[in-house]
Amino acid sequence: MDKKELLSLYNININELINISSEITKNHFDNVIEACSIMSAKTGQCGEDCKYCSQSAHNHASIECHPLVDLETVKRAAESARANGAVRFSLVTSGRRPSDKDFSEILKMVEIINSISGLTCCASLGILTEEQMKQLAESGCVRYHHNINTCKNYHPSICTTHTYQDRINTIRLARKYGMEVCCGVIIGMGETRENRVEMALELADINPESVPVNVLTPIKGTPFEGYENKITEDEIVRTMCIFRIAMPKAQIRFAGGRSMRLSAANQELCIKAGVNGVIVGNYLTTAGVDINNDKAVFAKLGKVLAV
Numbered sequence: 649m650d651k652k653e654l655l656s657l658y659n660i661n662i663n664e665l666i667n668i669s670s671e672i673t674k675n676h677f678d679n680v681i682e683a684c685s686i687m688s689a690k691t692g693q694c695g696e697d698c699k700y701c702s703q704s705a706h707n708h709a710s711i712e713c714h715p716l717v718d719l720e721t722v723k724r725a726a727e728s729a730r731a732n733g734a735v736r737f738s739l740v741t742s743g744r745r746p747s748d749k750d751f752s753e754i755l756k757m758v759e760i761i762n763s764i765s766g767l768t769c770c771a772s773l774g775i776l777t778e779e780q781m782k783q784l785a786e787s788g789c790v791r792y793h794h795n796i797n798t799c800k801n802y803h804p805s806i807c808t809t810h811t812y813q814d815r816i817n818t819i820r821l822a823r824k825y826g827m828e829v830c831c832g833v834i835i836g837m838g839e840t841r842e843n844r845v846e847m848a849l850e851l852a853d854i855n856p857e858s859v860p861v862n863v864l865t866p867i868k869g870t871p872f873e874g875y876e877n878k879i880t881e882d883e884i885v886r887t888m889c890i891f892r893i894a895m896p897k898a899q900i901r902f903a904g905g906r907s908m909r910l911s912a913a914n915q916e917l918c919i920k921a922g923v924n925g926v927i928v929g930n931y932l933t934t935a936g937v938d939i940n941n942d943k944a945v946f947a948k949l950g951k952v953l954a955v
Contacts, residue, residue, distance in 0.1 A: 654845045654890055662882065666921045669889035672896050673922040681919075681946055682899060682954040683928045683939070684736035684770070685729035689757070690716045690750065694742040698797070698807045699871040700837055700864055703742045709869030716741065716750045722757045723764075730767045732939045733953045734928055737761050738770035738793055738830075744810070745774040755787040762788045766955070770830060775810060775818050785825035791857065792822035793830035799846035802839050819854060832860035832903060835887055836879035837872060844887050848894035858925060859891060859898045863905030881914045885921065892922030901925030912945070919949055 649657075657665060692713025694703045702709035726737045739757055746754060754773065761769040771784060772793035784792070796815050797803070803812040822829055831854055833847045851859055863884055866875045891900055900923050906915060928939045946952060 649894060651842075651845055651849060654848060654894060655842065657893060658841055658845070658886055658890060662886065665886060665889045666917060669892040669921040672892055673924065676897050677924055679951050680924070680954045681942075681951045682735060682901075682925045683733045683942075684738060684901070684925070685725075685732070685734040685928050686738045686740050686772070687717075687722065687725045687729075688742070689722065689739045689754070690714065690741040690743065690746075692742055695744060696807060696809045700797075700806065700834055700867075702867045702870060704870070707870045709867050716746075716753055719753070719756055719760060723760050726761045726764050726767060729928070730764055732928055733943070733955075735766060735954050736768050736770050736791070737764075738772055738791075740772040740793075741774065743774055745776050745780065751780055751783075755783060758784070758787040758789050772830075775814050776821065778821055781818075781821040781827075782825050785822075785827050789827060791828040791830050792819075793858075793860075794818050794822065795832045795834070795860070795862075796847070796850060796854070797834050798837060798839055799843045799850055801846060802837075802843045806837060816854075819856075828858075829854065829856040830858040830860060830901075831856040832858075832862065832901070834862040834864050834904075835884065836864035836875065836905070836909065838875060838878050841883070845890065845894075848891050851891070851898075852894045855895075856898060858901055859895060860901040860903035860925075860927065861888060861891060861923075862903040863909040865905045865908055879909075881910055884910055885914050885917050888918045888923055889921045899925045901927065903927050916945060916949060919945070919951065924951075 692703045693705050697706040702711045729737050758769045768790050770791040771789050798806050800812045819829055866873050902923050
């Protein structure tokens, strides 16, 4: 579909839109929801100036920063994630990219995660060099996570220390070395509906296996701390439908902000519409959803967790 067609669909009756996206989901997926978990392996003091982010040194959010965690901490977190139903576990670090010293430790962490039965390692380590990406792939990391965050046209309003193209180049490197791609966005940052359609089309062009959709959690001390009303719940549900329609075969994943920005009823509508992946446990600097709550909702909707 093109931009005009997707914008037109945005405007139709919400129940009709959900039915369209739900039917597309049924044609490509079964009733399984995949759960993944993320760990902030290094938090804060990031030199990038992303306006939404509490970890940016350019902003003034009050968070607890820490250097790279040790191997035993990663092992315990990964084992706990697996026990809670996660089949993927992602290492996430703040900053443009890890130092050589940290990167060497991260490669060891990948091996530890992959040694846990039923768990697959993913990583979100910023704008890696080609050599780093090559080594990461060789270490056994299966999937690389790197969001576009927003569309190309709106990116300069979000960040100035790196470009949209820097992100695209990073995604291409992950593909070059055989890794799957997890690439999504943050909605509710002041973008227009047209911008959201552009996000959907740009993501469709990237063709990621997984598309995490975050809803901005306005954090005090960031430039977006007052952005609570930049997107409505109805618009969030419609956006999930549009993403499914634009990307029939991608896994659309609930990510940050869903419990704070969406009612339980609207979360259920999103799952009906095509959300078939979730992040379980906490996010990087905000609280997540209890896995038992998710399981109860999935059972109500006739869904089951991947094992």
